[in-house]
Amino acid sequence: MDNFVVLKDGYSAIQKHLLSGDAAQHGRTKIYLPACRSLEAFYLAEGKSSYDPAINSKFRKNIESQIQCGLRSERNGRLYRRFTFMIDDYYSGRPFQAIYSSGKRYKYKLDEGSELLVEKFKNSLNLSSTIIPCAGTIARSFFYYLDQNGMLDNQEITEETIVGFLQFKSAENKSSMDSVLYFFRKLLLFLSDNSIYTVNPAIAVYKAASSRRKVLPAFKNSEIETLLDIPDRSTPIGKRDYAILLLSSFTGIRAVDIANLTFENIRQKEGIITFIQHKTKRANALPVNGEVLCALYDYIDNARPESSLPYVFLTMVKPYRKLSDISSVRSIFQRNFHASGIEKTAGDGKSFHAFRRTIGKWLLESSADAQMISQVLGQHDRDVLKRYLPLSPDILRECALDFSLIPLETEVY
Numbered sequence: 001m002d003n004f005v006v007l008k009d010g011y012s013a014i015q016k017h018l019l020s021g022d023a024a025q026h027g028r029t030k031i032y033l034p035a036c037r038s039l040e041a042f043y044l045a046e047g048k049s050s051y052d053p054a055i056n057s058k059f060r061k062n063i064e065s066q067i068q069c070g071l072r073s074e075r076n077g078r079l080y081r082r083f084t085f086m087i088d089d090y091y092s093g094r095p096f097q098a099i100y101s102s103g104k105r106y107k108y109k110l111d112e113g114s115e116l117l118v119e120k121f122k123n124s125l126n127l128s129s130t131i132i133p134c135a136g137t138i139a140r141s142f143f144y145y146l147d148q149n150g151m152l153d154n155q156e157i158t159e160e161t162i163v164g165f166l167q168f169k170s171a172e173n174k175s176s177m178d179s180v181l182y183f184f185r186k187l188l189l190f191l192s193d194n195s196i197y198t199v200n201p202a203i204a205v206y207k208a209a210s211s212r213r214k215v216l217p218a219f220k221n222s223e224i225e226t227l228l229d230i231p232d233r234s235t236p237i238g239k240r241d242y243a244i245l246l247l248s249s250f251t252g253i254r255a256v257d258i259a260n261l262t263f264e265n266i267r268q269k270e271g272i273i274t275f276i277q278h279k280t281k282r283a284n285a286l287p288v289n290g291e292v293l294c295a296l297y298d299y300i301d302n303a304r305p306e307s308s309l310p311y312v313f314l315t316m317v318k319p320y321r322k323l324s325d326i327s328s329v330r331s332i333f334q335r336n337f338h339a340s341g342i343e344k345t346a347g348d349g350k351s352f353h354a355f356r357r358t359i360g361k362w363l364l365e366s367s368a369d370a371q372m373i374s375q376v377l378g379q380h381d382r383d384v385l386k387r388y389l390p391l392s393p394d395i396l397r398e399c400a401l402d403f404s405l406i407p408l409e410t411e412v413y
Helices: 008-019 032-045 053-068 074-091 112-124 132-148 159-170 177-193 221-228 236-251 255-259 290-302 327-340 354-365 370-376 385-391 393-399
Strands: 272-276 283-287
Touching: 008 032, 008 074, 032 053, 032 074, 032 327, 053 074, 112 132, 112 177, 132 159, 132 177, 159 177, 221 236, 221 327, 236 255, 236 290, 236 327, 236 354, 255 327, 354 370
Parallel strands: none
Antiparallel strands: 272 283
16 A cells, blocks of 8 residues: 555545445555545645545545646546545545435436436346446436426337437437447336336337547657656656656556566567566567666666565555556656646546557558557457557558549539
């Protein structure tokens, strides 16, 4: 565990609570680590050395202002707010809750009967507590749609009603219609089984069209150069950060694999790094140049804390430990990225993972074939080129067909 000063007990209690829950909760144990670090830093900046609910409230307002300014995504902000509510519960002696309200009102107002049906529907579901609210949202939307179109008192839900609702819902859920349909089918089954409406199950077989995938960018060469200039290489932390960033920019290796890198993985004479990928469990070997090796051994020989641990990268504060699988490496990137002044907006894809997109783009532009790109990035997907073609307009332009196969009868211009 990190060397927390203020909130150590609260974070420990939250960890134990999550580990004792279902798989969905178990997966949050590491996700909340950055939130705890950020909240504790906020406490120390406010001159507080013990829990204070007013500081938590102030922190939430600060998070909300960052969301409004585009410095933080709504999803990330929701995670941080939830963590502060759990901290409030712990130090106030209250049990942790499965769901924490954001304090916002429901988007759609329903009559009492429809509200009751929504609650009955949610209680009938044998699903994880974390996704039941999503099902409730779909149910609320459906009853609102029926009310607005004068169909609440109808005895039957027709095909036209279903199509109309899906068209109505697609306007606000363009990229998540698969999830909408999943919960909507459950709602129709609930209404039918409880004889609330007559529903023909055969008419609820619509599938959502594949959503358009957002093309996230790669880093520009100038941005990587700017980022690599940030670590102060005269300090131990700077040497470590520089080695991690340079290795990432040169290989596209995942954050978890950097955290798990051992001395045995570095084969200096051959100029390669070999490792078992955490995500795919497949072996991979990547070439590294002299600059990367020099940065690695500058950190190992002159900055790495004395430790018998086999891992290359360690924390810089006692007790020395390996970096946590994902969050520590990403935190190192975030800290240096923010200091670089590179322009960023919420959801623009300029994250640690952008190193992988950059490597894929570079390989594609250097005329590397799909097999080599797949091997370097440690992917077994034969369609790997599809992910990187949109990042290179010049290469994508070469794939475009002319109109020779579709003769034009009249000219447009």
